[in-house]
Amino acid sequence: MKYIEEFRDPELAQKLRQAIAAEVETNRTYRFMEFCGGHTHAIARYGVEDLLPNNIKMIHGPGCPVCVLPVARVDVAIGLATQHDVILCTYADLLRVPGSKFDSLIKARARGADIRMVYSVTDALNIAAENPGRQVVFFAIGFETTTPPTAVALTLAQKRGLENFSVHCNHVLTPAAMRAILGSHKSGAAKKVILDGFVGPAHVSAVIGTKPYHEFTRDYQKPVVIAGFEPLDVMQSVLQLVRQTNEGRAEVENEYTRAVAPEGNKKAISLMDQVFELRETFEWRGLGYVPDSALKIRDCYGEFDAEKRFLVEVPAARENKACSCGEILRGEKNPTECTIFGNPCTPENPLGACMVSSEGACAAHWTYGRFRADSNTEKKA
Amino acid sequence: MSKRKKVPTTRKLDLVRGQVDLSHGAGGRAMTQLIEELFMDSFDSELLNREHDAAMFSLPPGRVVMSTDSFVVSPLFFPGGNIGSLAVHGTVNDLAMGGGVPKYLTAGFILEEGFPLADLARIVTSMADAAHEAGVAIVSGDTKVVEKGHGDGIFINTAGVGVVPGGVETCGDRARPGDVILVNGTLGDHGVAVMSKRENLTFSSEILSDSQSLNGLVADMLAGVPAMRVLRDPTRGGLGATLNEIAHQSGVGVELEEPQIPIRREVKSACELLGLDPLYVANEGKLIAISPPEYADRLLAIMQAHPKGREAAIIGRVLKDDRCFVRMKTQLGGTRMVDWMAGEQLPRIC
Ligand code: SF4
Numbered sequence: 001m002k003y004i005e006e007f008r009d010p011e012l013a014q015k016l017r018q019a020i021a022a023e024v025e026t027n028r029t030y031r032f033m034e035f036c037g038g039h040t041h042a043i044a045r046y047g048v049e050d051l052l053p054n055n056i057k058m059i060h061g062p063g064c065p066v067c068v069l070p071v072a073r074v075d076v077a078i079g080l081a082t083q084h085d086v087i088l089c090t091y092a093d094l095l096r097v098p099g100s101k102f103d104s105l106i107k108a109r110a111r112g113a114d115i116r117m118v119y120s121v122t123d124a125l126n127i128a129a130e131n132p133g134r135q136v137v138f139f140a141i142g143f144e145t146t147t148p149p150t151a152v153a154l155t156l157a158q159k160r161g162l163e164n165f166s167v168h169c170n171h172v173l174t175p176a177a178m179r180a181i182l183g184s185h186k187s188g189a190a191k192k193v194i195l196d197g198f199v200g201p202a203h204v205s206a207v208i209g210t211k212p213y214h215e216f217t218r219d220y221q222k223p224v225v226i227a228g229f230e231p232l233d234v235m236q237s238v239l240q241l242v243r244q245t246n247e248g249r250a251e252v253e254n255e256y257t258r259a260v261a262p263e264g265n266k267k268a269i270s271l272m273d274q275v276f277e278l279r280e281t282f283e284w285r286g287l288g289y290v291p292d293s294a295l296k297i298r299d300c301y302g303e304f305d306a307e308k309r310f311l312v313e314v315p316a317a318r319e320n321k322a323c324s325c326g327e328i329l330r331g332e333k334n335p336t337e338c339t340i341f342g343n344p345c346t347p348e349n350p351l352g353a354c355m356v357s358s359e360g361a362c363a364a365h366w367t368y369g370r371f372r373a374d375s376n377t378e379k380k381a
Numbered sequence: 382m383s384k385r386k387k388v389p390t391t392r393k394l395d396l397v398r399g400q401v402d403l404s405h406g407a408g409g410r411a412m413t414q415l416i417e418e419l420f421m422d423s424f425d426s427e428l429l430n431r432e433h434d435a436a437m438f439s440l441p442p443g444r445v446v447m448s449t450d451s452f453v454v455s456p457l458f459f460p461g462g463n464i465g466s467l468a469v470h471g472t473v474n475d476l477a478m479g480g481g482v483p484k485y486l487t488a489g490f491i492l493e494e495g496f497p498l499a500d501l502a503r504i505v506t507s508m509a510d511a512a513h514e515a516g517v518a519i520v521s522g523d524t525k526v527v528e529k530g531h532g533d534g535i536f537i538n539t540a541g542v543g544v545v546p547g548g549v550e551t552c553g554d555r556a557r558p559g560d561v562i563l564v565n566g567t568l569g570d571h572g573v574a575v576m577s578k579r580e581n582l583t584f585s586s587e588i589l590s591d592s593q594s595l596n597g598l599v600a601d602m603l604a605g606v607p608a609m610r611v612l613r614d615p616t617r618g619g620l621g622a623t624l625n626e627i628a629h630q631s632g633v634g635v636e637l638e639e640p641q642i643p644i645r646r647e648v649k650s651a652c653e654l655l656g657l658d659p660l661y662v663a664n665e666g667k668l669i670a671i672s673p674p675e676y677a678d679r680l681l682a683i684m685q686a687h688p689k690g691r692e693a694a695i696i697g698r699v700l701k702d703d704r705c706f707v708r709m710k711t712q713l714g715g716t717r718m719v720d721w722m723a724g725e726q727l728p729r730i731c
Contacts, residue, residue, distance in 0.1 A: 010640070013713040047715015231713050368717040371706045 007230030008046070016235040017051040023242050030056045032241050033331055034199040035178060037064030037359025038229040044368035046231035052238065059331040060361035062177050062286060063201060065142040066093045067329060067353045067360045070283040072317035073170055074099035077139050079312040080168065081105065081113040086310070087131060089124035090139040092117045093357040096350055100318040121153040121167075128157075128165035137306045139168045145203040147171045147295065148268040151275040154301045168306035169297050172282065174204045175212045176293030180284070181330060182220045195331070197241040199234060200226035202256055209264025210252050217250040228256040275301055285353060286329030323352035328361050335362040342366060394418045399498035406492065406526030419502060420488075420522055423509040428485075428520035436520035438485060440544050446481035448472055449540035457500065457534055460574045461589030462665075465504035468537040469511035469519075470594050470665055471616070477596040478612045478668065480551040480603065481543030486512060487521040488539050493532035504535065515594035517541065543596075548607050555610040556631035560699040561677035563670045565598060565684050566591065566692040568620055569648040572662035577651060588647050593666035598689045602670065605683040611671035619661040621719045623669055624707045634702025637709040637719060641696045661722050671699065 024030065034040055040060045043049060049058065062068050074097050081088040088105070095106040095117060109115040114134075118124050121138050128136035140150045150167060157165045178198065200213055205226045213224040223244035227237035237255045244251060254260055275298060282294030297305040322340045327333035335341050335354070345351040347363050354360035358367070394414055404411035421430060428436040452468040462470075469486065476483040488508065492501070512519050574590040595614065602609060611631075615623040620642070624635050644659050652659045666689070672680045677695060684690030697709075707719045 008712060010712050010714055017714070045711075045717055046713045047711045047717045048713065050715035051713065367720045371704070371708050371716070371718050 035061035044364035166306040197223040286326035448475040462592040465508035476543035480549040569659035569662035591666035637697035
């Protein structure tokens with residue numbers, strides 16, 4: 001605990017605040033994207049924005065697992081649970097994410113589908129072992145942090161011959177999403193958002209290491225500072241990003257050395273490689289189809305692939321047209337620029353995915369930041 | 382206390398190995414035996430001993446305050462208390478928060494067939510101890526037994542009456558801009574104590590529930606500062622939910638100072654681990670008091686002088702805010718909202 005307190009120390013925070021204020025050049029704006037929802041949450045919960053100068057603008061990135069899952073995939077989850085007699089296991093946040101026509105897993109559950117909220121894939125394995133007569137599907141979502149446990153579960157299922165267990169894989173890759181954001185900005189395909197750098201992922205980097213980020217410094221000249229999820233980590237990384245920007249550098253720096261090694265977690269990486277392979281393309285909410293951005297289960301574990309085991313037919317997905325999650329996930333809009341933010345879209349009644357998870361930009365802003373009357377973060381620009 | 386004549390029974394209740402069965406709720410001899418040997422012996426109240434279906438009493442002058450609450454906590458036994466003590470503290474505190482002096486309680490038990498009598502005896506003993514400590518009498522009761530699988534061991538309902546002395550007017554709609562917000566001690570202890578058992582998590586140092594009756598503390602506070610405006614116990618939903626309720630009822634805003642809010646280090650770490658915010662975790666022996674600014678220091682001193690308010694602190698102020706927002710200056714120096722909680726608090730996944 002002492003360890004945690006060190007990263008929330010008010011004196012250190014004031015020192016960092018002063019250091020950042022002293023180093024920013026006042027005649028320009030700095031636009032940094034924190035990729036991870038964990039950072040978005042920390043910034044909102046600790047009021048970090050108040051400690052940054054007005055001309056530093058934090059743009060919330062797409063690193064929130066339930067936020068980037070496209071409506072079509074939510075529909076498939078609902079279809080799996082309602083068209084087949086399965087026990088569908090998934091993380092709590094996903095239950096409330098709206099699919100087409102405002103349906104959701106939680107509504108499907110109320111209609112009688114057997115949908116269980118689990119804390120980890122291990123819970124799903126246990127449910128499968130306890131219900132040998134039922135098919136149990138783990139609906140896997142998340143970035144590189146939740147992927148290794150899914151890989152472990154698949155190897156265990158194979159070893160134990162757990163025939164009633166399967167995984168519906170929706171695991172996605174962080175660097176691909178960063179590339180997509182920068183690429184769309186570079187090609188001018190999307191509304192221009194010029195980023196000056198990234199606050200790099202914390203837990204994801206503990207798995208994949210620092211090397212995958214070098215393409216962003218090399219190909220896009222954007223600095224990346226990997227940071228932990230504590231508020232002081234974020235401030236320290238912002239200071240480092242300001243320095244790099246001022247000096248015209250674009251390097252990968254690692255603020256989170258207490259958890260992230262350059263080569264990452266080799267064991268986890270090789271396990272993921274053993275079980276999963278790249279999908280040619282995968283749909284992301286807000287980013288569209290992104291090549292090489294997600295994983296599928298390799299053929300050697302194909303018997304546990306729910307996509308192969310169960311045929312699910314769902315009509316073409318229907319996005320809620322009023323929802324601006326797409327633009328928000330690309331960093332083009334702030335939550336308050338969505339016309340239905342707060343009315344009627346709130347965490348009690350989420351109409352888009354970004355309002356569901358506490359890591360979603362809309363939920364974080366609604367829950368922690370909406371007292372700022374003109375809380376449009378653009379005001380600071 | 383009046384001498385009771387017991388119904389003759391062949392064997393004493395087996396409080397070591399015995400179990401609740403359906404006959405204990407059937408109105409026959411077994412039920413009478415349970416009531417006599419367990420409930421009456423433990424609660425030992427004159428009104429209960431008269432064995433009427435209803436208790437009759439007169440109350441001292443003043444407005445009568447009345448409250449009821451049902452208890453379904455799981456696990457039944459947790460560090461620092463159990464469902465029995467909780468059932469007494471909960472209702473006693475609800476009466477006290479209305480400014481009342483709690484007097485009498487009733488207790489209704491819904492028992493599941495097969496529930497160990499030894500556990501029941503432990504629970505009833507703690508209820509009796511809690512009632513004694515709080516100075517209230519349990520004057521009427523009821524026992525029902527449901528078939529196995531139709532309950533969760535034991536559910537308890539308690540209802541209570543008390544008397545509000547003249548001149549006391551505490552109510553959730555009385556907070557005014559400028560008022561000061563106080564709390565009598567550390568937050569989140571109860572919720573974390575219960576959750577630590579439920580999730581089978583073991584923490585390095587055991588956190589005890591704060592379950593306790595607050596009527597004694599409230600009496601001191603009201604005696605010293607009768608002008609106190611709001612008293613609330615932040616139970617379910619914790620400080621966050623309670624302050625939002627008060628803000629809405631009074632049509633005001635609230636600003637908290639995070640560094641002033643007392644939270645045990647162990648509770649903070651446990652919440653960190655469980656992905657919870659201690660501001661929303663339940664308390665069962667804590668109160669929030671809102672006082673006009675001129676009395677705040679006196680009130681704080683009175684609270685700190687009482688054994689149940691040693692760690693009392695001033696944690697924030699009431700502001701004018703038509704939007705009724707509760708916000709908090711964070712320890713880092715920023716500001717954030719402490720909003721109504723949406724749904725259950727769930728651990729984050731990454
Ligand atoms: S406020 Fe709701 S509807 Fe609007 S972008 Fe956010 S999640 Fe979507």
